[in-house]
Amino acid sequence: MADVKAAIERTGPSKRAEKALSAAFVRTVTAPGKYTDGHGLFLKVDTSGAKRWVQRIMIRGKRTEIGMGSASLVTLAEAREAALQNRKLARAGGDPLQSKRASEALLTFEEASRKVHKIHEPTWRNKKHAAQFISTLETYTFPRIGKLKVSEVTTADVLAVLQPIWLEKPETARRVRQRIGTVMKWAVANGWRQDNPADAIAQALPKQDKTQAHRKALPYDKVPEFLDALKASSAGDATKLALELVILTASRSGEVRLAEWSEFDLEQALWTRPAHRMKSKKEHRAPLSPRAVEVLLQARKLGSGEGLVFPGTKYGKPLSDMTLSKLTKALGYDVDVHGFRTSFKTWTQERTNTPRDVSEAALAHTVKDKAEAAYARSDFFEKRRSLMEKWEKFVLGSSAKVIALSV
Incomplete structure (x- = not known):
């Protein structure tokens, strides 16, 4: 009974201690733990989801664990064959671990x-x-x-x-x-x-210049002119719409390029960006201005309305960042796509009375000050909606001369 208990403790939460693994199980298992196969071989699943093969084996009277490689690279059959060879070598008095190290030391x-x-x-x-x-x-x-x-x-x-x-x-x-x-x-x-x-x-090595190279940004008063040039260009519709959405929402390029239709509620003018795609690792609700909704409706007509909003030329792949960058250069503007976020931020500082908390939330920036973060419980959603609508009016040209807008 004690031996059985010890075996269970060694294999962790596995329910397969007495049953060989299958290729399908190895491919689909996600629960962290150790899953035994045979000949001391087991699959270890980490909390990160990474899967790797490990063999527990007696080498010259000493219990040893040998790493057998990632399950994404080594198949179940290959791991079993390697485990069997290790067992044979150990029984013959050899040291599989030293043999493995000697072999892999030859890696380039x-x-x-x-x-x-x-x-x-x-x-x-x-x-x-x-x-x-x-x-x-x-x-x-x-x-x-x-x-x-x-x-x-x-x-x-x-x-x-x-x-x-x-x-x-x-x-x-x-x-x-x-x-x-x-x-x-x-x-x-x-x-x-x-x-x-x-x-x-x-x-x-010599000391590097630590001066941070900032992204090239377009002065905010030139953004309406840029949008006019963008709309008049002969570039592909999807590329033009994607770049316009980047500007209207003050988003990071990747947030727009990787956006999927499931993230949008156009009736509520809401874009919910999942945590795994956000730099802050937190879900972010972004209000959509009227023109941003129109851009998405136009984009929907270009595709199936499922999956990626802005697919690239390769099937299943998103529009590339280089495609957007090339378009800005083709229009005659030596600026970075990311720089439009700087244009937006400078506009909020110089042309509006927007509180810093609201503009930072609009940019999906993480509050770095711990004390400040403790009090920042609101995402200022409605204030951000008002701000983004005013930004839209500005960049579309109808409010370019308005001074000190208040949010």
Whole structure:
């Protein structure tokens, strides 16, 4: 009885301790816990939803756990075969863990990077961030150190990657350094390195200019002119409507490009943005001005009225941020799409009597001051509705000369 209890404790909340897993179960299970298969093999599901194979095995009289890889990369059949081979090797007096480390120590930096990317992919906020992690390494690191063994990459190698971009592209360089460091920490954790070469380079690089490069924004009094040019352009209707909605709602580009029809209640002129797509990780209710509702009604006529509001040219993919950026440049304006939020904020500061709390809520900004956040229980929805309607009138040109509007 004690042995059964111990087995249950080892496997966590699993109800399959005496039953082999199935491929369908591995694919669909989401509840955190350990799910036993056989030969000491079990599937571990983390609270983040990540799934990985682990084998508990006796190696030379000592109980040991061996990581078998992510379930998104290693199938049930492959995990079983590897577990069986480990068991045979251990029974013959060998050490499967040392054998695994010796084999994986031969990984190149590129191979290690792709493994790390796959391991962390389920935990990233969205697909864009996951793609950026590996694309940055592909662009800046693989050409120089991609073919080097991950165990052999030196501080000098990391410097060779970073020096050409450290001052030219400071923000990108910092991200490259951080991502190299992530790969190296993984290598250290797995016993393939003793150090992280990305940690030792601070004194070897010149001091970067910490001045933040602000997004290029259009002066708010030029926004009506921009909208006139936008409406008169020969660009695709979906692209024009998406960019107009960005301006009318003072939204982030991604919030509009990834918007789905299920988020909108056009009768109530309401847009409820889900938490997982918000920078603040909180659901955000956004009031829609009359013209914003018209824009969405026009967009609905262009598609099925289901799924993405602004689908891109590739099936199932959203309109790209680059598409919107190219359009602003094509219209003759050297500004960033994100900069229209700055235009809106400056307008609220200089042309209205809008309280800061209301304008910050309109921009879906998180209140950084803890004391202030404790008192900010309201989302100022009706005040924001009034503000967005006045912003609409301004950018459409009918209120461009009004001074000090009050909310």
